[in-house]
Amino acid sequence: DAKTTQPNSMESNEEEPVHLPCNHSTISGTDYIHWYRQLPSQGPEYVIHGLTSNVNNRMASLAIAEDRKSSTLILHRATLRDAAVYYCTHYRNEKLTFGTGTRLTIIP
Amino acid sequence: DTGVSQNPRHKITKRGQNVTFRCDPISEHNRLYWYRQTLGQGPEFLTYFQNEAQLEKSRLLSDRFSAERPKGSFSTLEIQRTEQGDSAMYLCASSLSGTVSGEKLFFGSGTQLSVL
Numbered sequence: 001d002a003k004t005t006q007p008n009s010m011e012s013n014e015e016e017p018v019h020l021p022c023n024h025s026t027i028s029g030t031d032y033i034h035w036y037r038q039l040p041s042q043g044p045e046y047v048i049h050g051l052t053s054n055v056n057n058r059m060a061s062l063a064i065a066e067d068r069k070s071s072t073l074i075l076h077r078a079t080l081r082d083a084a085v086y087y088c089t090h091y092r093n094e095k096l097t098f099g100t101g102t103r104l105t106i107i108p
Numbered sequence: 109d110t111g112v113s114q115n116p117r118h119k120i121t122k123r124g125q126n127v128t129f130r131c132d133p134i135s136e137h138n139r140l141y142w143y144r145q146t147l148g149q150g151p152e153f154l155t156y157f158q159n160e161a162q163l164e165k166s167r168l169l170s171d172r173f174s175a176e177r178p179k180g181s182f183s184t185l186e187i188q189r190t191e192q193g194d195s196a197m198y199l200c201a202s203s204l205s206g207t208v209s210g211e212k213l214f215f216g217s218g219t220q221l222s223v224l
Contacts, residue, residue: 036213041217042215042217042218043112043199043201043215043216043217043218044151044199044201044213044215045215046212046213046214049212087150093164094139094156094163094164094205095141095153095156095164096153096213097153098143098150098151098152099150100148100149100150101150
C-alpha cells in the first residue's frame with residue numbers, strides 16, 4: 001500500500017501562511033497526490049490534488065517536488081476554521097490510502 | 109442537502125450482537141466506499157463498489173463484515189457477532205469514476221459504533 005509520512009502536529013498563528021509537509025516514500029509514477037482534511041466529528045473533506053505540477057484552488061495550493069517524493073500543502077492565510085487534521089494520500093488502485101495525518105492548531 | 113448521508117450517527121451494542129449501517133451516496137455517484145477509523149488514526153479502507161458490483165475488499169476485513177449495494181444506490185454494512193475491537197467510526201464515501209487523476213471522494217459524517 002502507498003505510504004506517506006507527515007508530522008503529527010503543527011501550530012500556526014491566525015492570518016499567517018501555513019506549510020504542511022508530506023513525504024511520499026513509496027509513490028509510483030502514476031499515483032496522484034491528494035490532500036484531505038478532517039474537522040472534529042466530521043468525515044474527511046477534499047482539499048486539493050495533483051500529479052507533477054503545482055496546483056492552486058480556492059482552498060489551498062499544492063507544491064510537488066520535482067522527484068515527487070514530497071509535497072507541501074499551503075494555506076495562504078490560516079483562519080480558526082482551518083484547524084483540522086490534514087491527510088496527504090495517494091490515489092492508487094481506485095482508492096485512497098490514508099496515513100495518520102497532521103493535526104493543525106491555529107493560534108488566535 | 110445532497111451530500112453523503114449515513115445512519116445511524118451513533119450505535120451502541122453489546123458484544124455478540126449484529127449491527128447494520130446504511131449509507132446514501134450522492135445520487136449521481138457510481139462509486140461507494142466504506143472506511144473505518146479509530147481514534148488518532150486515519151481512515152482505513154474496507155471495501156468499495158462500482159454501481160452494484162463489489163470490486164475490492166480489504167485483506168484485513170473479517171468475514172464477519174459484509175457489505176451490499178443493491179441496485180447501485182444506497183449501501184449497507186453489516187457486522188455480525190460484534191467484538192469490542194469493532195468499536196470505531198465507520199465512514200462512507202462516494203465518487204464519480206472516470207478520471208485518471210482519481211476522483212474526489214465525498215465523505216459522510218460517519219457512524220460511531222461502540223461495542224460494550
